[in-house]
Amino acid sequence: MNRIASDPLFSNTAGKTVGDVVFDFMRACGMDRIFGNPGSTELPMFADLPADISYVLGLQESIVVAMADAYAQVTRKAAFVNLHSAAGLGHALGNVYTAFRNRSPIVITTGQQTRELLPHDPFLFAESPTEFPKPYVKWAYEPARAQDVPAALARAYHMAMQPPRGPVMVSVPLGDWSQPAAPLEFRQVSTTFACDPHELEELARRLDAARKPVLVVGPGVDIDGAWDATVRLAEALQSRVWVSPLSSRCSFPERHPLFAGFLPAHQPALSESLARADFILVLGAPVFTYHFAGHGDHVPPGADLCLISDDPKQIAGAVAGRGLLGNIRLAAEDLLMRISPREALGENHSRIIPRLPERDGVTPEFFYQTLSDLRSKDSIIVEEAPTARDALHDFFPIERPGGFFATASGGLGYGLPAAVGAALTRPDAPVIAIIGDGSSLYSIQALWSAAEYGVDLLVVILNNGGYGALKGIARKSQARRVSGVDIGHLDFVSIAEAQGCRAARCASGRELRSCLRNLLDMKGPRVLEVILTEEN
Template sequence: MPLVREATYQLLRQLGLTTIVGNPGSTEETFLKDFPDDFDYVLALQEANVVGIADGLAQGLRKPVIVNVHTGPGLGNAMGCILTAYENKTPLIITAGQQTRKMLLLEPFLTNIDATVMPRPWVKWSYEPSRPEDIPAAFMRAYARAIQQPMGPVFLSLPLDDWEKRIDEAPALRATSSRMGPDPLYAELFADKINASKRPVLVYGSDIARSQAWDAGIRFAETLQAPVWAAPFAERTPFPETHPLYAGALPAAIGPLSARLEGHDLIVVVGAPIFRYYPYIPGQYLPDGARLLQVTDDPDAAAKAPVGDSIVADSLLFLETIRPLIDRNTRMAPEIRKPVSTKPDLDHLPLSADAVLSTIRPLCPADFVLLSESPSTIAALQRWFPIDKPDSYYTFASGGLGWGMPAAVGLALAERKSGRNRPVIGLIGDGSFQYSLQSIYTGVQQNAHVIFVVLRNGEYAILKEFAKLEKTPNVPGLDLPGLDIASLGRGYGARTFRATDAAEIREAFNAALAHTGTSVIEVPISPSLNPLLTGWSGRTTAGHARSHQAGSAS
């Protein structure tokens, strides 16, 4: 009879889950004992980094990753990134050690008290096996729950003395589908409403990227001849931002969002909640005369939508089902006026964010992965880095800082494991950099090709922008003097640069591309503030329309 540990590792082999990201502790060492040669262990120096790296790796590989953190304290350290993984819909199997069963009643040192309660509500399932023999089957159930839509993290609490027990029957390897198709009746009802619409508009969300519906989304938009907006706070790019039908990103406030959609009689939201609002700016949820249809893989998102009718389904399966039901008519697409970016001043120092990004963009290779955790420079990023390829842009759905740097390392590991080998460019704010900078160590040790471009404006600029919106002057703690980003990166072994002008940026970035390891480029930028809700967005102009042949651009 095999040991529980042996049976568990064999099941993980069968599931193809042979990478474990972790930070080991005393309660985890019995699981990691005699670690198998055919498994990879990715060490991170703090549990938030563990989860962030696993999140990026799982998104890049499109499959679950095993996470191993240290009982209650380690799980506590990890919670911020677990919350983000849940909002990102990333399938992770998070494990934490537990004290010896014989002492649990005493709650000794490092007991994870109420272990299954601690990670909720940010996991889909949380369980501590009643018997040692149940551990392998619990992993099987955890895997099935993690990959079912909406995908997300699950949690197992595992007592340290369970691994040496014998198991008389290994769990059955099982398969389960991971996509939900649309209700045929509702699909026909949606098609009827779409066909009856005179001026439809599309709002696409990140589920389109997760369900690999990029091309299907393009075909649907071109069939409708409808403009496409990105949903507020979309963590994955759902539609090519260079496409003629792309209108921009919607603002995350009730009144301004509704105003952007004026003139349309039908709003079709695919793969997004209704909606991710943040600052409260009142108004109507929908413009006058408009109706809303939503497609989401999350029943909770459908239940809590304040307006509209919903279908719970995978985005790709919905788009493939609905498109044959749509009339191919001669509807005219509204002209979308896209702003032309003017060349920024490269002589004035410190450079603006626009100047830095306009300098970097021409240096990037044809294929790369872009990750952003620099909230105050999103508008500049959208101006100079329009995303026109699927699975090439990632950010965080939760709003919690500290995910970006480890996720960039995880994405780079996924690039290597998949053989794509695209470099990962992480655009990080100097405030964000402080949350999970230990991830640089993992990037260096794993020889992950990550380039962290750290924009140092010496402040929490996004909070100063909020302070203007909320009329809250003199808020303390919004300035960040005295940070030496390059020295911090150097301390973890990264190749580091401090670049102050365009020539130095070009030299540093080209060197980082050639290095194929982990690099940190610190760039001082001017501390200018932008209006919070007036980032990049297109404009549709009523009365100015043009034909757009279906299938002409992608």
């Protein structure tokens, strides 16, 4: 379905500028916020901004990209970002890479000097604007004429939304925004495609023949809206369900009787976890993601494997098995019509989550157990505390789609501003950010944006005095001493209060419950610094 010039959205176009037409297109796409950190080469864009389009300010460019990333993931719509020329894009590149790995649809515009100055190597000149962000944008372009800017942004939007979704970039010279422009048609473009039905029929036959099929679910399940269909497929197959290594989303209810746990990111432990399976169906994840080198087979001997994903790179890069390219929700729903449901055995394969007694200090495990007891089940969790990830898996089950977000890239500095972006989406769903002390310092000024926009956000900073994940890896490698992993003399309560957030500190396990309850009952942006101990 096409919108044409007679559509009210695009009527009265006489005298419209490039900026006017771009804002019309943004409205048609549902992009009513611009996440940015302003600079002189972008000034004409956000000067006299239309009243129905708001500007969300972050105090550094990587912060605005992370805010937009989570905003896009939660809303399932594209987010719009404006960055300052080459320097601003350079600041943002770490989180542009994270957005690429998160598969977040972000339309990025960067400023450029005026066209008449470009031949003269001017100040704030972006020498290679389309090459600079590659390969971590799906498309980058600088239009040859000012009049081409709206069409370039329209193409960028549709490319960002096509699976696998991801960031795109358009460089816009300073003077282009005020130039006259013709109206732009808005095209409705489908972004969902199905697997080959003949391949699905063969897959269903093989699943029916398997004695012990197993599912491995990755972030693609939640991205594709396939949570419910995946649960029904697992129940029909009576298959255990594992989460792919280092998954950035939750794709299966973690208290379900069929939930088996989280696959490790190394061999041979990964294959040993799947040892009883004779058929492994991987949904929306690489086969497989590793963090440490290992030895042995990628798949247990004698087991067959099939991967379903709408990401061609995942299909091409799989180390074993057959690959089916298509939307995971459509594939799971199709398989449900083709397979023969198995009789429920009444077995409960889910992990037993132990209960820890109250204690003097606060361990990651005790913290997650206490927060799990108290938090609203509708809350959205944004996590970037690598040292405590195992404790999160063991003591903090996630049970609904869209309820958990982490960085897919492993890069730090994403979680805190991402939580602010998530909190801008749904005032009715409280957001809880769980951030390591080292991680928080990459983007601590995101707290200013949280206070400025009054988001309903609880930030918990788990303070273990340094880069605990690196310390743990060093211990396993028998290192006697590691430099650069200790962080001291920081007062996170003062840092948070200075930026306009209420803040408190807790170092006692016996006070943790009351501290968390008090802050969870509040509204607005607030911070709790939790001093961790190594007590067992």
